Amino acid sequence: MVDKLNDDIGEEKRLQLWEMMLKLRLVEKKAYDLFLQNLIKGTSHLALGQEAIAGAFGVALKQGDYTFCTYRGHAHTLARGSSIEGVLGELMGRQCGLMKGKGGSMHLTDVDKGVMGSYAIIGAHLTIANGTALASKYNKTNEVSVCFFGDGTTNIGAFHEALNMAKIWNLPIVFVCENNLYMEYTPIHEVTAVEHPAADRAGAYDLDKIIVDGNDADEMLRTAEKAISKAREGKGPSLIEAKTYRHSGHSRADPGKYRPDEEVKDWMENKDPIKNYRAKLLDFNINEKIISEIEEKIKDQVEKATEISMASPIPEIKEIYTDVWANGGSEWHN
Amino acid sequence: MVDKLNDDIGEEKRLQLWEMMLKLRLVEKKAYDLFLQNLIKGTSHLALGQEAIAGAFGVALKQGDYTFCTYRGHAHTLARGSSIEGVLGELMGRQCGLMKGKGGSMHLTDVDKGVMGSYAIIGAHLTIANGTALASKYNKTNEVSVCFFGDGTTNIGAFHEALNMAKIWNLPIVFVCENNLYMEYTPIHEVTAVEHPAADRAGAYDLDKIIVDGNDADEMLRTAEKAISKAREGKGPSLIEAKTYRHSGHSRADPGKYRPDEEVKDWMENKDPIKNYRAKLLDFNINEKIISEIEEKIKDQVEKATEISMASPIPEIKEIYTDVWANGGSEWHN
Amino acid sequence: MAQLTYRASVSLAIAQSMRKDQKVFFIGEDVGAAGGVFKATVGLLEEFGKERVMDAPISEQAILGAAMGAAMTGLRPIAEIMFSDFLAVCWDIVANQIAKTRYMSDGQINIPLVIRTANGGGSKFGAQHSQSLENWSMMIPGLKVVAPSCPSDVLGLMDSAVKDPDPVIFYEHKSLYAFKEEIEQTDISIPIGEANTLHEGKDITIIGLALMAQRAKEAALILKDKHDINAKVIDLRSLVPLDLQTIKKSVIETGHVLTVEENPRLCGWGAEISSLISEHCFKNLKGPVTRVTTPHVPLPSADILEDNTIPSVELIVNEVIKKLKGE
Amino acid sequence: MAQLTYRASVSLAIAQSMRKDQKVFFIGEDVGAAGGVFKATVGLLEEFGKERVMDAPISEQAILGAAMGAAMTGLRPIAEIMFSDFLAVCWDIVANQIAKTRYMSDGQINIPLVIRTANGGGSKFGAQHSQSLENWSMMIPGLKVVAPSCPSDVLGLMDSAVKDPDPVIFYEHKSLYAFKEEIEQTDISIPIGEANTLHEGKDITIIGLALMAQRAKEAALILKDKHDINAKVIDLRSLVPLDLQTIKKSVIETGHVLTVEENPRLCGWGAEISSLISEHCFKNLKGPVTRVTTPHVPLPSADILEDNTIPSVELIVNEVIKKLKGE
Numbered sequence A, B: 001m002v003d004k005l006n007d008d009i010g011e012e013k014r015l016q017l018w019e020m021m022l023k024l025r026l027v028e029k030k031a032y033d034l035f036l037q038n039l040i041k042g043t044s045h046l047a048l049g050q051e052a053i054a055g056a057f058g059v060a061l062k063q064g065d066y067t068f069c070t071y072r073g074h075a076h077t078l079a080r081g082s083s084i085e086g087v088l089g090e091l092m093g094r095q096c097g098l099m100k101g102k103g104g105s106m107h108l109t110d111v112d113k114g115v116m117g118s119y120a121i122i123g124a125h126l127t128i129a130n131g132t133a134l135a136s137k138y139n140k141t142n143e144v145s146v147c148f149f150g151d152g153t154t155n156i157g158a159f160h161e162a163l164n165m166a167k168i169w170n171l172p173i174v175f176v177c178e179n180n181l182y183m184e185y186t187p188i189h190e191v192t193a194v195e196h197p198a199a200d201r202a203g204a205y206d207l208d209k210i211i212v213d214g215n216d217a218d219e220m221l222r223t224a225e226k227a228i229s230k231a232r233e234g235k236g237p238s239l240i241e242a243k244t245y246r247h248s249g250h251s252r253a254d255p256g257k258y259r260p261d262e263e264v265k266d267w268m269e270n271k272d273p274i275k276n277y278r279a280k281l282l283d284f285n286i287n288e289k290i291i292s293e294i295e296e297k298i299k300d301q302v303e304k305a306t307e308i309s310m311a312s313p314i315p316e317i318k319e320i321y322t323d324v325w326a327n328g329g330s331e332w333h334n
Numbered sequence C, D: 001m002a003q004l005t006y007r008a009s010v011s012l013a014i015a016q017s018m019r020k021d022q023k024v025f026f027i028g029e030d031v032g033a034a035g036g037v038f039k040a041t042v043g044l045l046e047e048f049g050k051e052r053v054m055d056a057p058i059s060e061q062a063i064l065g066a067a068m069g070a071a072m073t074g075l076r077p078i079a080e081i082m083f084s085d086f087l088a089v090c091w092d093i094v095a096n097q098i099a100k101t102r103y104m105s106d107g108q109i110n111i112p113l114v115i116r117t118a119n120g121g122g123s124k125f126g127a128q129h130s131q132s133l134e135n136w137s138m139m140i141p142g143l144k145v146v147a148p149s150c151p152s153d154v155l156g157l158m159d160s161a162v163k164d165p166d167p168v169i170f171y172e173h174k175s176l177y178a179f180k181e182e183i184e185q186t187d188i189s190i191p192i193g194e195a196n197t198l199h200e201g202k203d204i205t206i207i208g209l210a211l212m213a214q215r216a217k218e219a220a221l222i223l224k225d226k227h228d229i230n231a232k233v234i235d236l237r238s239l240v241p242l243d244l245q246t247i248k249k250s251v252i253e254t255g256h257v258l259t260v261e262e263n264p265r266l267c268g269w270g271a272e273i274s275s276l277i278s279e280h281c282f283k284n285l286k287g288p289v290t291r292v293t294t295p296h297v298p299l300p301s302a303d304i305l306e307d308n309t310i311p312s313v314e315l316i317v318n319e320v321i322k323k324l325k326g327e
């Protein structure tokens, strides 16, 4: 039962979180529809079911803060306020895409919103995120850097190097491991020496062991806010392990058949962060009409954005030759 | 005071260890002399002061076991029984060198003795050592693989990957971190998130935390034997952190001036593994004559080997073109 | 006689090698239960069990390191690097350890392993999952470099690669996985270092590899049909060892050469071939060796962009015409 | 006017850049208190303090990742990779992240950083500490590649590299650290992409880089003195951007070209230059472009072996004579 009297979060923030998570959910669903219509080429990795994590950080972060995510980064990008058509347009390879189709679904980037890129080679971005954090420290400004990654990422070398460096340099950074129990198709416990792939390694970097139910949006928000404050106050890095589950396969090509049916069912039916959060909002006596209005608003936004991106032209071929260099071009000789 | 009644090691093995350590010490000293005479080109990394670790493993390992070491690997190579002229000859770039001068001081290799190579890029050989261990498991034979490395090596990605893999595959391997307090010139604690660079990370791979005085040859031998037995019995990997100190600089070019004088003095005078072991042998009532005879024998061996290697011709130029491929040659086109 | 895809020929080739030699085992990420992200290892786990088909963590350095160490003892590992782009995360193991250890050890150590990896563009996967990286390994002494262009070459070259006493990087082209061929005999062996002629002709020599060899062949068909140009298409099949004799022989006949590379221009394998032809056949050349390559840019993701970045059949046709007819 | 070593010019160049721009900072292993293993960063920590001269753990990926991230915010990091051979352990960060991020982000992100690294042989350090790896970065679109051959070039090119809005890999040659030059003015700037003529001549064009450029110059002096051959020696100074115009101009005059590379043969930068010359100056060539390279082997360690593996002045002289006089 919820303790309505000691509500540290409050209705306003809860509705923000609700709106945020719904947006992430509905855009991902739309992305899925667009695949089926063959409007999205290439690959795509949906974060359906994992919305509470990106959502909570989206709410907790300030403008100017930096986020880094992976190929599974649509949600994390939207959570910083990037436009839906910017995301869907990129997936479809349109001019309205965040990077005009040059990067694609695995590399969403929106620097104005603090989305410092999505990285498709496991581990690298943990080290890069240290860099923006280092810059904040160097400049004595107080942005926080947040880096999202998966459970499987904890077994690659760059993870280790990044965590150690963040700690010794006391960087204002939050590492967020979204433990969805699988790397691509392999259960994480089959390839990991410890039970909690991130949290059980925290001690190796003199960090606290933090495990949170990543599908409980309120808990996720509290955890995010705490770690962000710590970083902002100059008290150094955190490593959070958030337990979650992806509703769909690893990527477009994957039906996800290696997962036991009951497991999938349990997570979809009993642990869906959005379904559960809706119930919680009602528990907190939030007017169902408000909840539904938000739903309608987001649906509407997603539809409009879809139209915009479908109407957006494909990029011009000359884009191939632009922006290798800061001078805008790609010449390598005089 | 030593407990002579419950002596689990015994005179024979102690003398073996004594002889082994002395050999390592005297060969390294000879190598140093040869530099000064400008007979050794390139670089060289001496393990003076760290002999108890390689020595103990040399005594504890069986023929057929595999060892992997670093650029600081003269001692570890000799400890497996490689010839002194093979080592000194290689340092001097002579035909009698273990690899005829093709590898040099940083890459000593003597497969017949189980010396599976010395590796000069930090971290790599931990992953490679897993491979010989994997082969033993695959073939259901019972060799043990041992991999030596330094404290600084614990901060590179390959360390992390190798430890995790060794654990999940339950490999017959012993990882030995020789913590000599410094990477090249930088004190390890300045760049490491935890106090014990290896041992404090053991938990991240579900391994026991093992710290040993690496300059106490008896303790080192016990620790080595225990870990080797564990591996040989199919009970999986160990990670040992052995505290030690190098008497000289990091490499030939380094006078080691970044270390406080008192620190150096303390380790050289009070914690020298060889000086202390000699005293311990006497404590155990081992006849000083025997001890000295071994000293003389080794001195003699080193002198003879030096002569042999100085008399050995330099390699023939055609060696440049041999042994890129298993067919003995280096052709890349027909 | 059966129709076999390139994809299926990969798993068949691995299976055949594993059946023949107990020393062969296979490591990779998501390769076992799931049969690999490209479904190119389906059935291996079922047939050979967990001891010979090992699902690894996301630890490419540890994967290749373990394969290397095992190979040093005489085993014959096949290791998968899921996308060739990920060679970058384990490049030290490939370029500094696997490639150099035999030489540094004065031949004491052999490293008979195969690294197979999905290479190349065409899937709209963007700049970090689409690279053509044969030149990365060509430039490292001590590595053999194989890149089959069709199912039978996959079968025959994999057989040789696994038996080879030296390390072989085996580049499988992602855009060829669905490529089909009628195969009579699956248990075949093709020596590494022998180029294959995909199309005969004496007007010009077109040299390609993997997908680009197939595109060159298609171009040759068009050139013949529509432009009365007879192009000899040489599929190198391996860059190291390189079949220089076949190249020379054709260049002496034709005097015109076009290389077709999928990688970005600078220091691509075509540059090496061009410099070799220049050295060996200078007098025979009627014009410069023309290199068709991806422009020197990272690969963009959107269809229209990717399709116009990687050399197409049309581009090859046009370049040949321009070269021969000055159009 | 002062005599400056190449080594001293490195630390001076860094210091000058750091004095001019507070955004510049420096990360590396053992670079601070100890002044670097090559003593090329002595004095920096003392002058700029720990916040701007950061001693890092042995974590090359983390070092370059941090430099990249910082650069993305507008800072201008200089990161040291102690030996260029170690680029292999962080090659993903270099080749896949630093090089591609600007393009993939459609120009949203700039990465103005410098990676400086000790490159090349001559020190008898063996195969893992002696490589010449300029071609590794030349082949990656998105990287600028600089390799100075003398102290004044270190000063002038470092100034430009630090100011450059794009990532620059700055290869310092280990065997040049002791090289001395009289320098009048230390605070100089040399644009990246302009080759330098080290010796004038119209008989043959010799193209080199770093140590090989200096050896080519020595060879040219001998050729002139003893063999009456006037060689033009072009020190490329940077591979990307490449000064193709200077190359073309000289080749048109001489018709004979020799490239001198320290790297093993296959896919070296000389291959690219050879293919470019072939494409652009085919009609001017009186013979094939000759490539002098290290043979395609890992570098051996013993003096006699290393000395006979890397191209020497003598070898260059002989190759030129053979080429021009058919001897």
Ligand SMILES: Cc1ncc(C[n+]2csc(CCOP(=O)(O)OP(=O)(O)O)c2C)c(N)n1
Pocket (backbone or CB within 6 Å): A072, A120, A121, A122, A123, A149, A150, A151, A152, A153, A154, A180, A182, A183, A184, A250, C029, C058, C060, C082, C086, C089
């Ligand atoms: C270095 C590297 N190795 C392998 C891959 C292929 N790959 C892409 S996603 C993935 C699984 C990642 O698992 P996890 O970190 O748990 O993230 P999730 O996909 O579950 O969000 C793998 C192996 C890659 N992109 N990079």
Ligand SMILES: Cc1ncc(C[n+]2csc(CCOP(=O)(O)OP(=O)(O)O)c2C)c(N)n1
Pocket (backbone or CB within 6 Å): B072, B120, B121, B122, B123, B149, B150, B151, B152, B153, B154, B178, B180, B182, B183, B184, B250, D029, D058, D060, D082, D086, D089
């Ligand atoms: C990847 C890599 N980075 C840096 C170096 C340069 N280097 C050689 S030895 C060394 C210090 C290693 O320290 P540690 O592991 O403690 O071993 P020790 O030398 O103390 O025995 C460094 C940084 C290297 N060889 N490889």
Ligand SMILES: [Mg+2]
Pocket (backbone or CB within 6 Å): A150, A151, A152, A178, A179, A180, A181, A182, A183, A184
């Ligand atoms: Mg996962």
Ligand SMILES: [Mg+2]
Pocket (backbone or CB within 6 Å): B150, B151, B152, B178, B179, B180, B181, B182, B183, B184
């Ligand atoms: Mg150390």
